[in-house]
Amino acid sequence: MGRGRGGSRTQRRHFRQNRENVWKRTKPDPSSENPTENNGADPSWQPFATQNPAFEEYYKEQGIVAPEEWDLFMEYLRKPLPAAFRINSSSQFCSDIRTQLESDFMISLQSEVSEGGELQPIRPLAWYPENLAWHSNFSRMQLRKNQTLERFHEFLKLENEIGNITRQEAVSMVPPLFLDVRPEHFILDMCAAPGSKTFQLLEIIHRSTKPGHLPDGLVVANDLDVQRCNLLIHQTKRMCTANLIVTNNEAQHFPGCRSTKKSSSASEIGMELEPPISQLLFDRVLCDVPCSGDGTLRKAPDIWRKWHAGHGNGLHALQVQIAMRGLSLLKVGGRMVYSTCSMNPVENEAVIGEILRKCGGSVELVDVSSELPQLVRRPGLKKWKVRDKGKWLASSKDVGKYRTNAIGPGMFPSGRNLARSMNHRDSTEEEEKHENGEDENVVEELQSSEDAVFSGNEVDEEVSPFPLERCMRIVPHDQNGGAFFVAVLHKHSPLPANQGTANLADETNTEATSEAELIEGEQDGVPLEPDISIKSEENGSEANQVPGDEAADPKKNGGKRKQLQGKWKGVDPVVLFKDEAVIDAIKTFYGIDESFPFNGHLVTRNNDTNHVKRIYYVSKAVKDALDLNFYVGEQLKIASVGLKMFERQTASVASCAPCAFRISSEGLPLILPYITKQILHASPVDFKHILQYKSIKFSDFVDAEFGAKASNLMLGCCVLVLSKDGKFSSDPIQVDESTIAIGCWKGQNSLSMMVTALDCQELLERLLMRIETGNGSLESTDEASNGNVDVEMEDMQKNGDKEMVTATEG
Structure with a gap:
């Protein structure tokens, strides 16, 4: 089963509100007598001024490119950035999407090649493995405005919202590829928002995982800014993973969670023994630090106006602190990638030089020139001013x-x-x-x-003693993209004792620094306000939360407040779900095989077990990390964790069902191989019809035997699986990567789909594509039965089905 279902309304709203189109200016007020008084703009639309003398002087002096390349370099910086996207390699529709791009859109869009642009409208990025990343000849503005590109644009929007693709700047895809990630790795993404690289890391660890199984590794995705955490959660929710923890800590003070002594928090949750891991260390660290972001000028042209050299100077110390913290949390033998979307050597080579000085011989700058040979990159600078x-x-x-x-x-x-x-x-x-x-x-x-x-004591121009040429610089005119800097570091031995490796257990979040206000290239170069709220997952409340706030004082707030709030103000607590009665009812109702590990893997975000709305499932690696976090006093400020597995039914008809919880769309792919009850095998005709009509009476199914079996199920949630041989089957269901299944509600008289509109649209399109490429028996059968079904559907829609249950419940 693939992934890529669901998402949070809260995160979607914050995402839309902050996804500003930076290539637009505010239109002038037509009522004004002097139109130029409106933001200094002419009545007609004017693009941003794509020039800044200080910028040109700075980078000419730094020798960022050879003098003979300067004009070409500037020419590309002034062009809008072409759109790029990546196919989710762990999606069950990965091959279908890649085939659709290669055999459909590459041909149908050929007539839309822009004048002076590339010969191909879209093409796979040669350096990205297996044609999974694609470059478009069109900017985001062209995709939105050009009517002939509408079908392609709608395709991108739908697949991105579901999670089958991720729209991401091409150069932003580079850093995770150099981490050499394996499924068993513990990975820390230190400054993760808005989450495209985190999603990429999750894809890699999930890629070789079989249905019903989880990787042995995990990803901890951290960001200081609360609002950016919401964007991060929105982005990663599409992956539907149980191997992710989203945290809201300062990167430069990220907790080490070392269990040197028993804590009071551990006693409160009844943990008497030490957790399985004694310290949260990582095999891989992605250190994509806050930066001035001038590598994103093509995407965020307002940076032209704001740019000055002081931005990079002011960020250097913070970047060193974050990188050093990342290295201190990296296991010996592990790899860290440092990256920025800045061209400034003070934020790039200078940071690498400084951390190599601090680390002595314990850290090596790795030569990766032989990796991804088709990626055009340039060596790092050895000298700068x-x-x-x-x-x-x-x-x-x-x-x-x-x-x-x-x-x-x-x-x-x-x-x-x-x-x-x-x-x-x-x-x-x-x-x-x-x-x-x-x-x-x-x-x-x-x-x-x-x-x-x-003034007369000029020193000779300095040259770095370190092999900084092993760093890589990516500039826009080499591959028609953005600019990026990447350095790969290998940790040979523990860091020197004076470089912050000691006392990890005693470190807690200090007051927030200016990190939350820094420009970060992936979010269009627009800084976000730090004083925003995180939506409570369980009770829906919002509390203003400033990054770095201390835990709520139980003396001031009272015991009840502490119990509901948890340690971190404004953030729901992470609670192990141990209600055996509820768990046994779920296992009995769905016939869940005993081999599926439940014990210790279920969590909620609500201490009041009588009012739990959602139950989340976590992998073993995440479970171990949570146990350690409890043991050391909840040093990690957790904004999101786990895969939503079960949701409480809230509709009035649900009160009659034997089980109060339904299986969520996100959790279905994981638990599907273990379900033995409440499960049906539908023919393509009936599967297609329930997607089209949302609800069908048992007597109206094309396959009468299927309708009879559906009517015999217990009232409540059930699972509908698409038959692979085109026929209804009552045999045990064999699940593999190609299995398509949806959640439904079995009512008194009908079967109703519990799938979001977007998922329904996607499944219908994929189903039709597979029918077209397979045998034609379905079309003829469909046509023969379509008249009767359409009449039946009209009657149902006129009368209304009171038992209709939608995916928005709960």
Whole structure:
């Protein structure tokens, strides 16, 4: 069974609200006497100014590309970014979608090749394995506005919403490919929002997994900003995985969760023994840090107006902190990928140089030039300069006295501290004046004097002692994409003791830094406000939550407040679900085989077990991580965890059903091989009709034997499986990757589908495509029966079916 079902309304709403079209300007107010007063815009639409003299001066000096390439480099930066997308390799429709692209859209869109563009309208990215990633010759604006592209655009929207494809910038797909991920790996995505790379990592670990089984590994996807966490949850919900934990911690202080002693939280949940793992360490770490984002200029042209060199300078220290934290959480022998969507060497090579200095010989910068050979990349820079306050600085020796807090030695190629002492002045007295804001003229004269004294002592241009050419730079004009920087690091041995590897168990989240307000390239370069709320999954309430808030004080809030809230303010607690009566009722009703592991794998987000609406399933790896997190006092602030497996029925008719919980669409693929009751094998004709008409009376099914068997099921949720041989079958169901199944509601007189409209549309289209490529018996049978069925459906729709149950329940 494939994945890619469901999603949260809350996350979808936040996603839509913040998916700003950055290639649009606000239209002027026609009532204004002077139209140019409206945002400074002309009455007609004007594109963003795609130029910035400071940008050009900066990158020309840095030698980001050869002088003879400069004009081509700038030409591509000023073009809108072509759309790109990736097929979900773990989807059951992966092969169908790839075939549709190769045999349908590549041909049908040929007439729409834009003038001066590429010869092919769409093409697979040569460097991405198995033709799973695709490059379009059209920008997002063209896809939205061009009517002849409407069918292709609708295809992309539908498949993206379901989770069969992910629309993602091509260069953003690169970092996960260099992590060398395997299904058993524990992976940390430190700055994960909006989640396209996280989704990619989940695809990789799930890819070789058989139906009914889960990978041995997990992905922990973290982001500091609460609103961006909502986007992350929305993106990853489409994957339908039990191997994911979404956290809302500071990346540079991400908890190590070391179990050095028994905690009070562990005692409260009855855990007497140590958890299976003693510390949360990772085999792979993706460190895609917050950055100035100028590699996304083609997607976010407003960056042209905002860009200045100070952005990169201000982020350097945070980027080093996050990277060092990632390395401290990486297992010896593990691999970390550091990446940015910035072209600035201060955010890229300078960060890599600094962490190599800090780590000594324990970390190696890996040469990956032989991996993905068709990916056009350039070596990292060995030398660069720092721009500060309008001046070029060749080394830390050139940094003015009062800029040493902003411009550190680690920002330069050598990393050496060549700072100069003051000449002929009482520095202490002047520093006090400077700190107190006294006599600014004296301070300015002092700095000018200092600069003049050392103006003749120019140092030679610095060159890094590290093999930074092993880093890779991707520039827009090489492959008609965005710009990106990637470095691959291998951890040979534990980090030096003074580099933050000790006392992991004692680390907790400190107050939030400016990380939440930083521009991050994948979200169109638009910074998001940090003071947003996370939607409560269980009780639907929202609480304003500022990243870094301490746990709710039980003395102030009372015991009940603490019980409902959990440790983290505004976030539902993660609770192990142990109601044996409910679990036994579910197992008995659906005939779930005893080999399916339930014990310890079910969680909820509500302490009140009498009002649990949703029960989530977690993999063994996630279960072990949760046990450890409980044991060390819930250091991880968990925003989302687990695969939604069961949902409580809330319709009035559900009160008569023997089981109060139905199987969710997201959880069905995992549990399907273990279900022995409440399951039907439908012919393609009847399967298609229930997708089309939503609800069918038992007597109206084309296959009378199928209708009779459906009527004999117990009232409540059941599962409908598409027959592979085109006929109804009462034999035990054999499940494999191609099995198509949906959840239904068995009422008193009819069978009703419990599938979202989008999933229904997708299944119908895929079913018709498979019919067209298979034998033609279904079409003839369908035509013969269609008249009777249509009349029956009209009668049902006129009379209404009071037992109709939709997927929006609960």
